[in-house]
Amino acid sequence: MKLSRRQFLSRAALASGISLAPNTLLAKTRKPLTIPPLIDVGRGRPVRLDFRAAQTQFDQGKLADVWGVNGHYLAPTVRVKSGDFVKLTYTNSLPQKMSVNIQGLLAPTEMIGSIHRQFDPNSSWSPILSVNQPACTAWYCADTMLNSAYQVYRGIAGLWLIEDSESRKAQLPNKYGVNDIPLIIQDQLTNSSGVQVLDNQAPQFLGKRLFVNGQESPYFEVPRGWVRLRIVNASLSRRYDLRLDNDKPLYVIATGIGYFAEPIESQSVSLAPSERVELLIDLNEGDTISLISGQKRGFFDKIEQFFENNDELIDNVIVEFRPQGLPSALHSNVTLPPFNKDDFNLKISKERKFTLRPFDRLINQQRFDPKRIDFTAQKGSVERWYLTTNESIGFSLQGAKFIIETENRQKRPIQQLAWRDTVWLEKDQELTLLVRFEHSATDALPFTFGVTDLMLKDKGCMGQFSVS
Structure with a gap:
């Protein structure tokens, strides 16, 4: 591909500055993934x-x-x-x-x-x-x-x-740290001494470097076959768009709360802060493959991001998987736990509306007050919640679970139903949730609800509820 003059000068400038880039970005090999004890x-x-x-x-x-x-x-x-x-x-x-x-x-x-x-x-x-x-x-x-x-x-x-x-x-990978792999994803910003930097007064935090289990974009050697990923987005503000760099599909089997009826094949999976997801990837055949966030990048794209003053990650590789051994001729299909669709035949006892203005730290025109209980739910009840927001943001609640009933008034098919406690809300989107309350919380020790962006949550975009 012939480069334009502008592209040529840009690449030349980048090349001259490569010596300034961190060694982790330029290294040909990555560090091995650490598995939490x-x-x-x-x-x-x-x-x-x-x-x-x-x-x-x-x-x-x-x-x-x-x-x-x-x-x-x-x-x-x-x-x-x-x-x-x-x-x-x-x-x-x-x-x-x-x-x-x-x-x-x-x-x-x-x-x-x-x-x-x-x-x-x-x-x-x-x-x-x-x-x-x-x-x-x-x-x-x-x-x-x-x-x-x-x-x-x-x-x-x-x-x-x-x-x-x-x-x-269920027929699922279940060897912890071998083919059942925990991934704690966080973005970081560090100074020249290698120390974490965080401005508590900023509205949000978006770091330039991507870490998983405390390692920056590591590799992991896995046996061939199905690999199960249990992922939590532990970042403060950043949402991730998970995909494989060879365009092979991901198979979504569970949210943080419940399993789907069957694996859902998808090219990408969105993950809000505090959200968890269980994914399967098929590594029975093929070479090294990487789980990334966003689109696949080339070498100069990574170098360019190092010098750019924006919120993009320098390296968007979450973890690189290196399959080991020979492919199995008897590569089996996976099975999930039994799915009972009758669990979603819910009787609604009450409806509530929640309007979020995250950057104003407001829910229904109110900022968090630790002395205020925003509502009380009845234990054993199911409520319908209507959610809207003026900015894209994650939303979650404690002590209860929900399903997404409709998205912009379109009903979710049964194959996409699973219990959740966290969801991503797009700007001006209307979500309808069916929320089930099964556990008690007193006024003295209430549950909380609100945005999952921890920076905005700490500044007051949250509320409290009791269950009696």
């Missing part, structure tokens, strides 16, 4: 999660002080079976007050916590959780009133996996 919870087995300072290297040879759990940057994966109970002990060894949320675990606030259930530095909280829900991929993170963005950004984020008898019988 797994805490497998037996019935009644105590689990200790100590939130404290740690260290990591965002840039080779430059140690950065960060936060994490049990001495590691980020948090271990907790895996539990439905029907069990968990004796948890949270210990706060950090210099700030904090609250914790397990988003996707459906239980009363006395068990999972609330923004009003803060524990001071050098103190502990020991709830006993009763886990009674279908299999899902939840995540736990800092949920501190007006300070969650900073604490999540420093590293207080991890996955919480719930299994049940049906999910264990």
Whole structure:
């Protein structure tokens, strides 16, 4: 392809500045993906999660002080079976007050916590959780009133996996860290010393560098066959457009709360902040393949983004997969847990409307007030919520679950129905949700709802509700 004079001069300028680019961008090899440690919870087995300072290297040879759990940057994966109970002990060894949320675990606030259930530095909280829900991929993170963005950004984020008898019988990849891979995605901004940078006064945060499980655009060697990805968007503001760089399809099998009737084949999958998704990719044949966000880029595109003053990622590769071994001639099909469409025959008891103005930090013309309960829902009820927004934004709620009934008044087909707790709202789009409330929350320890952008949430674009 013949370059124009402008393109030629631009590429020449980029080439002359390549020496200024970080080594991670220019390196021919990537670092291996780190898999978070797994805490497998037996019935009644105590689990200790100590939130404290740690260290990591965002840039080779430059140690950065960060936060994490049990001495590691980020948090271990907790895996539990439905029907069990968990004796948890949270210990706060950090210099700030904090609250914790397990988003996707459906239980009363006395068990999972609330923004009003803060524990001071050098103190502990020991709830006993009763886990009674279908299999899902939840995540736990800092949920501190007006300070969650900073604490999540420093590293207080991890996955919480719930299994049940049906999910264990389903024909799905289930070897943790081998073909069942957890991915905690965050964008970062670092200074010349390799230290995280965050402007708490900015309306949003969009970092230039992409990290997964604390590694920048790493690689992972996987056995040939189906590979299962459990992904959480732990970024503060950034939404991701997931796809494969060879244009092969992704197969969506679950949201953060529930499974679909069958795998949904898709070229791309949107992921809002705080949203989780389970994907399958077929790596039985073919060479190296990368999971990326956005469109595939060439070398000069990456270099150009390093010098551009915009919100685009320098490298949009999330993780590069390197299949190992020979293809299997008996490559089997996957099966999902049983799907009961009768679960979605819901009787509506009440309707509510929510109008979001995220950058004004308003929901229904009101900004967050920790002393105000915005509404009270009836336990066991189902409500229809009408959502609109003047800016594209993620939306979620605690302690309840919903399905998307209509999108711009178009009904969702049964194949696309699954329980959720997070959804992306496009500007001027109208979504109708059917929300089921199954767990209690008092006025003293309410659930929250609102935007998933943690920067805007901390500034007041959220509300509280009780369930009685």
